Amino acid sequence: MGPVPAFQPVFFTGAFPLNMQELVLKVRIQTPNLRENDFIEIELDRQELTYKELLRVSCRELGVNPEHVQKIRKLPNTMLRKDKDVARLQDFQELELVLTVSDKNLIFRVPTLSEQSGYNKKASELTY
Known part of the structure; x- marks a missing residue:
């Protein structure tokens, strides 16, 4: 038997x-x-990687009507x-939704709190 390997601690690097x-x-x-045009991150279930699901999740997260995409x-240049x-x-690839209507007021729909991802109704009712 050789020497027992030394304990190697695992350091948290901030990356999950x-x-x-x-x-x-x-x-x-x-x-x-527009000057500011930040990306948001969305998550898709790898078991449901379809164009329809990508469109649905992207539009929900961005508050856009799918009919206007x-x-x-x-x-940079692939449809x-x-x-x-x-x-x-692959993870963290960058996508853009190209919209058909030029009047932004007709396109955007502000999702209700319960439609927003990460909204927790029980947590919103807590009192301190």
Whole structure:
């Protein structure tokens, strides 16, 4: 028998291991006229990687009506068209929703609190 290996402590680096059940994507709305156009991160279940599910989750998170999405672009210049395209996406890839209507007031819908991801009704009722 050789020497017993020394205990190696695990240091927390601030990075969490990726959940293998979810695909994390960065999504934003294409807005060439606005200065700030930050991405948000969305999660898709890897068992349901379809174009329809990507469109549904992206629109819900961004508060956009799916009927106003002309196309989904994988940056810098690739249009997503079908389920196989979505299945090839990798974690943290950047996507843009290209909208058909130019009047932004008709496109955006502010989701109610209960529709927003991460909303916890029980936590909102707590009193301190």
